[in-house]
Amino acid sequence: MSRLMLGRTLERVCKVVLLLCLIHFLIMMILYFDVYSQRFDIFSRFNNGRGTNNSRGPHHYYYNYSSGRPNATFPSYLPAIDQLPPSARPEANRTRPTPKPVLPCPEAPPGLVGRLLIEFSSQMTMEKVQRENPSVTDGGRYTPPDCRPKQKVAIIIPFRHRDHHLKFWLHYLHPILRRQKIDYGVYIINQLGEDTFNRAKLLNVGYTEALRDTEYDCFIFSDVDLIPMDDRNLYHCYDQPRHFAIAMDKFGFRLPYAGYFGGVSGLSRKQFLKINGFPNEYWGWGGEDDDIYNRITLNGMKVSRPDVRIGRYRMIKHERDKHNEPNPQRFNKIQNTKNTMRKDGISSLTYRLVSVKKYPLYTNISVEIGKPPPRPNRG
Structure with a gap:
């Protein structure tokens, strides 16, 4: 009789453990798909920002302007430099070299040779x-x-x-x-x-x-x-x-x-x-x-x-x-x-x-x- 009671108790414990494992598995799956959906949303925003017909409204860049570096939460999803607006590009703040002005031709060109030998006997074509x-x-x-x-x-x-x-x-x-x-x-x-x-x-x-x-x-x-x-x-x-x-x-x-x-x-x-x-x-x-x-x-x-x-x-x-x-x-x-x-x-x-x-x-x-x-x- 005691053995029968012990077996039933163990059976109930196993069912409870199995139920807890199943609940844990379901919770993990829900959390996984929730995170995956967030990542997919980030990719969709990033890709829509590249297109010419963006129906989702203004493009948002995940960039921490106050700290001066990319946001640590999503470091791999930042846009390339050529996708930033002109004012946000690093080279926008650089001073470009001004082209060298073309000076007026000198009054006395330095390449002149002076007196020339002029003859008309050679063959000319x-x-x-x-x-x-x-x-x-x-x-x-x-x-x-x-x-x-x-x-x-x-x-x-x-x-x-x-x-x-x-x-x-x-x-x-x-x-x-x-x-x-x-x-x-x-x-x-x-x-x-x-x-x-x-x-x-x-x-x-x-x-x-x-x-x-x-x-x-x-x-x-x-x-x-x-x-x-x-x-x-x-x-x-x-x-x-x-x-x-x-x-x-x-x-x-x-x-x-x-x-x-x-x-x-x-x-x-x-x-x-x-x-x-x-x-x-x-x-x-x-x-x-x-x-x-x-x-x-x-x-x-x-x-x-x-x-x-x-x-x-x-x-x-x-x-x-x-x-x-x-x-x-x-x-x-x-x-x-x-x-x-x-x-x-x-x-x-x-x-x-x-x-x-x-x-x-x-x-x-x-x-x-x-x-x-x-x-x-x-x-």
Whole structure:
């Protein structure tokens, strides 16, 4: 009887223990799923913060801003730095280095070499010249990479049938202009057809077409057969109209006369407009340079020139071009500059633009400029 009672007691104790274990297991499972659900909620918030369509409202970052470090309760669920708002990112408070300002180009560029050896006997090709000037971009454009020039310079060359001369001009002038720290573009103004050549009118065309390309404020007008012998003869504009080619070899390296303004000259945009540009009615060789000199002096300006030792030029020898014979009317026209300069100039320019082509070393502008008026009968 006592054994039976003992067995029943042990059976009841085992059932109680088993029931307690079951209750304990249920409690543990409830606690486990409760914690798991909290963690899942954290992940869902974190992931929703990354998306573009967050329907759960503002994103909350688990970050202890008062202590300056992440909250210790959830260290593994903090967002990455690139997910923080800009104001909360560490680099937001750093001082970024300011870019180094580009200084103005010096008045006397340090890379100039002075007197140059100029010769025209070697073989010259456009391919060679292009290899020599890799930093010159299409259209003959160049800007110094290490300083800020004060002017944008358009170099205007009147042209017809002078390809041989052009190769030498590009060969010598591009390196000179780069050493001078000039921001420039080269424009070849090609007169089509075989009618009488008109240098001054082509220069007016060059001024007009260059401004359609870029806002230049300085214009250098150069014959294609003249090469400077000293790179200190700086190709930019001055306070007064500039005459660069003051000592050519064909004149014994002297100025032929006081009013000479031929070969290579430069005017700012303001100076050019003040004289109404150049005359359009000088057909054939000669006279237009003297007319331009008269326009300058009649408008209260003076011609500036470099030192005679610096303004030396060599000319490529050649025969006189066909259809560019001396103009027999040039002397009479020069005497009437005061009466003609207001009505004959950039304000009265007419021409037909045929093509504009940008080559690696220059821009070629081909135009038709018409024919000279018939000469009056004598007697």
